Amino acid sequence: MRIFVTAGEASGDKLGAAFMRGVKQLHPEAEFRGIGGPLMEAEGLVSIFPMDEISIMGIVEILKEYRALKRRIRQTADAVLEWKPDVLVTIDLPEFSLRVNKLVKAASDIRVVHYVAPTVWAWRPGRAQKMVGVVDQVLALLPFEPPFMEAVGIPCDFVGHPVVMESVATAEQAAEWRGAQAAEGPLCLVLPGSRRSEVARLLPVFREVVERLAAQRPDLQFLLPAGRQVKTAVTEAVAGWSVPVQVIDPEDVSGKQAAFKAAHVALAASGTVSLELAAVGTPMVIAYDMSWLSRQVISRLLLVDTVTLVNLVSETREVPEFIGKDCVPEAIAEGVLKVLEAPGGQQAAMDLTMQRLGRDGEEPGLRAAKAVLNKL
DSSP, rough: OOOEOOSSSSSHHHHHHHHHHHHHHHTOOOOOEEOOHHHHHTTTOOOOSSSGGOOOSSSSHHHHTTTHHHHHHHHHHHHHHHOOOEEEEEEOHHHHHHHHHHHHHHHHOOEEEESSSTTTTTTOOOHHHHHTTTOOOOSSSTTHHHHHHHHOOOOEEEOOOOOSOOOOOOOHHHHHHHHHTTOOOOOOEEEESSHHHHHHHHHHHHHHHHHHHHHHOTTTTTEEEEEEEOOOHHHHHHOOOSEEEEEEEEHHHHHHHHHHHOOOOEOOOOHHHHHEEEEEEEEEEEEOOHHHHHHHHHHBBBOOOOOOOOHHHTTTOOOEEEGGGGGGGHHHHHHHHHHHHSGGGGGHHHHHHHHHHTTTTTTTHHHHHHHHHTTO
16 A cells, blocks of 8 residues: 655644554555655655755745745655555645645546645635545544535545644653752743744744743743754744743653643744643643734634634633734733733633543544545
């Protein structure tokens, strides 16, 4: 069995690796080719080019990199067509994935699965219709997503979110780590994202937030678990901050897990990191911004009043967020302080989110593998 799998960012690399493990449980002889990061490579994938070359977010950012992105799209489609896999599984990153899928479908009858349903419930619902004839099946991470795809005739399976299966530190491990770090005051996680473009945009804002927080709470200590793709940029940036920030190396997995559990509050970019925080019960504030043009376009198309996954899955609005024009240091710092003073308000929403995403159920990677293989 041949499976071509593509991912373009850290979260997709996690999904891809779990999916590959699931496939190998069912079909140990399966072969994989495609695009992926270190986690997928550890499962046996040889990436045809570095994953971070297609990790681009935002309208302006995509336009700047359009020529290079177009070449990679063509290269990927050609590699799929040459290898003739039993199925092509593209993971998230729709700007890249759906263009590859379209080229593959135009030249072959290779089955195409897209893993991570597009957020048509949030904005641009017409994207679902555009996938008709380009994608044969969609795998959804969120329980409310399948009806949106099935409404246009595309089969969609809810396979659960991988965050519910990820290892988390125990309270004892967190306490031990905290003691080893000589951390005496409350801990604040600083999480500016895993994409180069978003880190470059958010770090200056987060720097001001950290400075404001330190001025009002001198006992507060700051931790920044760095993503693999942005480790160097983040480390160099925070070295020049007036407030000390401890950067946790991405290779120190146990250190990151312990920091997530030990933290009293987190300042995080919008994305799946909110679910990682919910998994360990760490209250959070979400902040995110994009280019002026991207902000103008998306704000006019947005169909929901929150973009935070914990809020959406739990059907609450417990997690405060500062998005777009509201992503300003003064307001964000005030929000962090309020959560730090009254952290218990988010607990029920975080617990409900984990339950609805499949906690205590079958591993999402195996569920995804079954969903794909059962339709071949």
